[in-house]
Amino acid sequence: MLKGKKIALYVTGGIAVYKVVDLMRTLIKAGAEVKVAMTESATQFVSPLTFQVLSKSAVYTNTFSEDDPERVNHIYFADWADLAIVAPLTANTLAKLANGIADNFVSSALLASTCPVFTIPAMNEHMWENQATQANIETLRGRQMYVMNPDEGFLAEGYSGKGRFPAQERIVDELRLFIREAAVDLPLKGKSVLVTAGGTKERIDPVRFISNDSSGKMGHAVAEAAWESGAKVTLITASSLDVSENITVARVESAEEMYDAVSSRFDSSDALVMAAAVSDYSPETASPHKMKKQDQLTITFKKNPDILKEMGNRKHSSQCLVGFAAETDNIEVYANKKLKEKKADLIVANDVGKKDRGFNVDKNEVIFFSQAREPQIIQLKEKTEIAKDIIDWISEFLN
Template structure:
């Protein structure tokens, strides 16, 4: 959502200014063109040169420092921006914005800004909880500005409290969600997308289980891609370590049966279902409620077949667009085509997990996409996020037919 956006970061004077430098870097990495304006107080904590080097643009500080004769700088910057971010926003700056005071470059430019304004309050907890600050935040929200909740943690004053600058990655996620809510014509707006992720676990006893090497990264990338297209995303995941993408509903499961039940609960109203999880084909016929002790030289473990979730969905689907994944080590085309037919899927995304840049626990992937009566589409090595976006773009073209 930030790709191609023109973003102005307004930095006001608090100890968290140094964290704003990382925020600027992340915004640029997300594809935004960023310019920075600072209050003079902010320059006491971090020099403008830092932000100039990061943004590759002049940093605005002085209202009367008009460098271009044909432009009034604070109006130009206000008109240029697609999004204004005030981070960190001190109590003083909040009060000025809420009351329309324009006595420095930042407050003057913000008063002229018609683009959405996203504010990150950062201050001591007592200042945050002061009646005046609470009142100012309410005024700003009533005026249509987005106020991000500060973090709780160790404050500069040496004690725990609320008012910390959130992690820049959290700010980026929240901004993405904020921008999504402003978009009206996204292709999956108000449509449900169900995605599974990770490797299921089948218990043998309280300390052992059968699983596979799937990290869930591909499923999480698909969840972000679907969210960015406006979808209401339900991510059914076994992962305990990956961060839930902002705006995505997480349903945590462990076993194949739990995953089957969770998918079934959402399937009827889904527009797209993507089975990206690596689901265990078998489970132990008996789960011991105590740790199995080592007694004999050999132990025989009897396995029974799990429900084939993809095949079950294929048999019961109506208008849903069903996407399955095939992680293989050989005969990729043969197995993928067979899976497409037998599971009655609309698309199979196959990859060779033995390749160095694809498959489990990697940040990159390369896949072949199979659909009925069409030649395979090859997606060469790229980040899993980019691959996810391409998969959904292809799915959308097929859904329209």
């Protein structure tokens, strides 16, 4: 979502400036191109050179430093950006934005900006709660600028209160939501996507279970890609991986729990992506107590519900059903068989016998099998990129 975005980062003079350095690095790592402008006060906390070296771009600080006669720098800077971020937003700069004051490079460029503006306030609790500050915040929000609420915590003044620069994870979540809501051409906007992930655990006793090597990374990546494409996403996961607050999550453990979670939500979903590695069998009975060591142990298994097959029998023509086939040999034969038997629209097949792809790693190589097209090979790459290919396929199918 941030990849390819041109972000104008406006840094103003608060103690939280040092945290903005790390935020900038996160934006760059996510694929954004970042240019920085700083108020004179901000340069008292962190040198412009720090931002320049890490962004690999000149830092703007002086409205009257016009080194290129072909352009006016603060107007060029404002026009260049797809998105403006103000971090930290001090009470002083907040007041200037609310009242249209342009007395430095940052406030002048922001006044000239026509792109979406996302602001991250940080200040003393009493300054935050002041009636003037709250009125200025409402003014900005009334102009469709995004104003985060600061965190509560230990402040620079030596006591706890509201006004702390927000945790980076929350900043990124809210920023992505802001970008998504500002977009007008998202292919899955208004659609509901259900995704499963992780390897289910079938209990033998309270401390032992049978499972598989699935990490859940693929399913979690698909859920994120679906959300970025505008969908309302529910992720049913047997994995312990973190999930963005923007995605509804249901944590499950066993195949039975996953079946119940999928079955109750399937009819109201436009697409189901069964990326989970669901155990085919589970013990007929699980001991309520830890089993003691024995010379011989026999466990009788029962077959678990075939979630993909049942949803294939239930789905209507406007729904999209995607399954995965994790194989070690005869991939095409087994994938095509699964495609027909499960009545799926797409089977994503991969060879899990290779150590550099598939289970428990960040990369994969897959083949798309569908009824209407020839098999499509997706060469080895990051699972996050494969997830986008899957969502693109679903978007085309549904639209």
